[in-house]
Amino acid sequence: MRRLLVAFSLLGFAALACAQAAIAMRTHRIVDEQQGGLVLGTITVPARWNVKSRVVWTYADVSHPVRATLRAEAPDGSAWVEFFGSVRVG
Numbered sequence: 001m002r003r004l005l006v007a008f009s010l011l012g013f014a015a016l017a018c019a020q021a022a023i024a025m026r027t028h029r030i031v032d033e034q035q036g037g038l039v040l041g042t043i044t045v046p047a048r049w050n051v052k053s054r055v056v057w058t059y060a061d062v063s064h065p066v067r068a069t070l071r072a073e074a075p076d077g078s079a080w081v082e083f084f085g086s087v088r089v090g
Contacts, residue, residue, distance in 0.1 A: 024048075030055065030068060045072045045081075 024047040032038040032055040040055050053070040068085040 028053065028072070030070060032057075032066075040068055043070065043072065046074070048075050049073060050075065 025044050026047045027042050027044050028051040029042050030040045030053040032040050034055065034057050043051070043053075045051055049072050051070065051072045053068065055066065055068045057066050059065050066085070068083070070083045071080060072082075073080040
């Protein structure tokens with residue numbers, strides 16, 4: 001979760017730089033549908049970008065039961081940012 005917050009913070013700095021260059025921005029809410037629509041977090045992206053986010057709970061994994069992923073992509077696919085809440089190996 002800490003890495004996810006750091007990544008969102010870094011993107012926030014990028015958004016601030018874009019705002020100074022007069023690029024229209026918007027806020028996307030990362031919603032946890034399994035928990036009744038709880039907002040897990042927000043991210044600021046260019047206004048025309050497509051954003052897909054997902055929150056998945058795996059209760060059997062007691063050490064890390066929630067994982068969030070997000071992909072923000074330019075309309076023409078020329079640029080994107082992707083976040084993975086956790087990567088399991090093995």
